[in-house]
Amino acid sequence: xxxxxxxxxxxxxxxxxxxxxxxxxxxxxxxxxxxxxxxxxxxxxxxxxxxxxxxxxxxxxxxxxxxxxxxxxxxxxxxxxxxxxxxxxxxxxxxxxxxxxxxxxxxxxxxxxxxxxxxxxxxxxxxxxxxxxxxxxxxxxxxxxxxxxxxxxxxxxxxxxxxxxxxxxxxxxxxxxxxxxxxxxxxxxxxxxxxxxxxxxxx
Amino acid sequence: xxxxxxxxxxxxxxxxxxxxxxxxxxxxxxxxxxxxxxxxxxxxxxxxxxxxxxxxxxxxxxxxxxxxxxxxxxxxxxxxxxxxxxxxxxxxxxxxxxxxxxxxxxxxxxxxxxxxxxxxxxxxxxxxxxxxxxxxxxxxxxxxxxxxxxxxxxxxxxxxxxxxxxxxxxxxxxxxxxxxxxxxxxxxxxxxxxxxxxxxxxxxxxxxxxxxxxxxxxxxxxxxxxxxxxxxxxxxxxxxxxxxxxxxxxxxxxxxxxxxxxxxxxxx
Numbered sequence: 001x002x003x004x005x006x007x008x009x010x011x012x013x014x015x016x017x018x019x020x021x022x023x024x025x026x027x028x029x030x031x032x033x034x035x036x037x038x039x040x041x042x043x044x045x046x047x048x049x050x051x052x053x054x055x056x057x058x059x060x061x062x063x064x065x066x067x068x069x070x071x072x073x074x075x076x077x078x079x080x081x082x083x084x085x086x087x088x089x090x091x092x093x094x095x096x097x098x099x100x101x102x103x104x105x106x107x108x109x110x111x112x113x114x115x116x117x118x119x120x121x122x123x124x125x126x127x128x129x130x131x132x133x134x135x136x137x138x139x140x141x142x143x144x145x146x147x148x149x150x151x152x153x154x155x156x157x158x159x160x161x162x163x164x165x166x167x168x169x170x171x172x173x174x175x176x177x178x179x180x181x182x183x184x185x186x187x188x189x190x191x192x193x194x195x196x197x198x199x200x201x202x203x
Numbered sequence: 204x205x206x207x208x209x210x211x212x213x214x215x216x217x218x219x220x221x222x223x224x225x226x227x228x229x230x231x232x233x234x235x236x237x238x239x240x241x242x243x244x245x246x247x248x249x250x251x252x253x254x255x256x257x258x259x260x261x262x263x264x265x266x267x268x269x270x271x272x273x274x275x276x277x278x279x280x281x282x283x284x285x286x287x288x289x290x291x292x293x294x295x296x297x298x299x300x301x302x303x304x305x306x307x308x309x310x311x312x313x314x315x316x317x318x319x320x321x322x323x324x325x326x327x328x329x330x331x332x333x334x335x336x337x338x339x340x341x342x343x344x345x346x347x348x349x350x351x352x353x354x355x356x357x358x359x360x361x362x363x364x365x366x367x368x369x370x371x372x373x374x375x376x377x378x379x380x381x382x383x384x385x386x387x388x389x390x391x392x393x394x395x396x397x398x399x400x401x402x403x404x405x406x407x408x409x410x411x412x413x414x415x416x417x418x419x420x421x422x423x424x425x426x427x428x429x430x431x432x433x434x435x436x437x438x439x440x441x442x443x444x445x446x447x448x449x450x451x452x453x454x455x456x457x458x459x460x461x462x463x464x465x466x467x468x469x470x471x
Contacts, residue, residue, distance in 0.1 A: 039270070050261055054258075068261060072268065101218055171214040187210060194213070200251055
């Protein structure tokens with residue numbers, strides 16, 4: 001099966017498949033093909049990462065219909081911008097998740113402007129979502145590492161980072177929620193992220 | 204006031220800055236390579252936080268819709284780079300392998316901040332995306348306004364391209380926009396032909412620059428950037444030995460010197 005698939009790609013991109021004919025294509029390879037308008041590669045990439053992207057978007061956006069909308073926009077961006085991805089600057093999955101998080105946050109803030117999201121509700125959501133993290137990540141390697149890294153932070157750092165990332169709140173809002181000065185939140189987030197970076201071994 | 208922008212790297216990486224703060228930080232990061240690099244690595248760290256959420260397969264319909272949507276969706280070309288007509292031809296044969304930084308000098312700060320550009324670039328482009336609805340109408344209005352000055356501009360353009368030393372280069376930009384720069388040392392002028400640039404908010408404008416080793420000199424504000432048909436504009440002022448033309452986003456009315464990373468730097 002691999003061989004047959006390899007042949008297909010050999011016809012399309014000989015220089016690539018001749019070296020990598022028996023290894024599955026990495027996300028980075030797929031993006032390179034997507035940048036050349038390869039729809040099959042795009043489909044393969046979608047199948048590989050859609051659940052990851054949608055899971056993140058659902059957490060931040062919550063609403064199912066809006067989450068689908070955002071997810072579609074994310075993948076359209078991936079299609080359009082594939083040529084801009086630079087593998088020297090980070091992993092493909094990170095690139096996609098950065099786009100996804102940003103779009104999710106934009107969506108939340110846009111709906112927030114019309115419905116004026118209650119900040120206290122935010123705390124409640126955050127507590128629920130943080131419990132989710134503990135429940136659902138068992139058995140996934142990356143998830144396990146992330147959880148360990150989060151655990152290595154002070155509670156105050158965890159709280160600020162989780163509210164910002166999973167809740168989509170600005171640091172100003174996080175400061176209001178936790179009733180501490182924004183400068184303090186800034187530092188908590190930065191110190192916490194630097195610690196996470198070293199725990200997770202990001203260069 | 205000292206905003207301590209260097210402490211915003213973490214919040215930037217978590218998308219926890221509001222739009223103004225983000226713009227402030229991105230500008231600041233151009234001057235502080237250490238902060239730029241920190242923001243990049245923290246953004247990559249932040250992306251891993253996504254793995255702390257439960258995976259969930261989207262409905263099958265989403266994929267069906269998406270696969271249909273990409274068939275009509277134009278892809279962006281590789282990042283802005285120098286190319287004249289002859290290198291454009293060779294590019295067609297070599298796909299995207301010819302990406303090069305050749306001639307892409309802006310200012311020392313740019314290369315220092317290059318690490319940030321992946322993320323800032325993604326982010327900046329994402330912001331411009333949702334404005335397309337009102338886009339078309341405004342473009343049509345803009346197009347009508349343009350008719351009046353078009354003829355004079357065309358004559359100047361003709362002066363440039365008919366010079367024996369005329370050079371023309373086209374760069375494709377975000378969202379299908381394209382910018383063609385024509386210049387002539389003999390005519391001592393340059394012009395741009397712009398098509399389909401993203402609409403900016405009312406308080407922002409595209410500014411054009413003549414760039415040489417001495418720095419960037421203002422060359423006028425871009426007229427009607429969103430026009431669906433090519434919009435021609437002769438740059439203000441003489442070429443005077445400039446080696447590149449650049450485009451940045453500036454506050455309405457323009458700036459005496461660039462305050463944001465360039466969207467495009469085109470060698471002449």
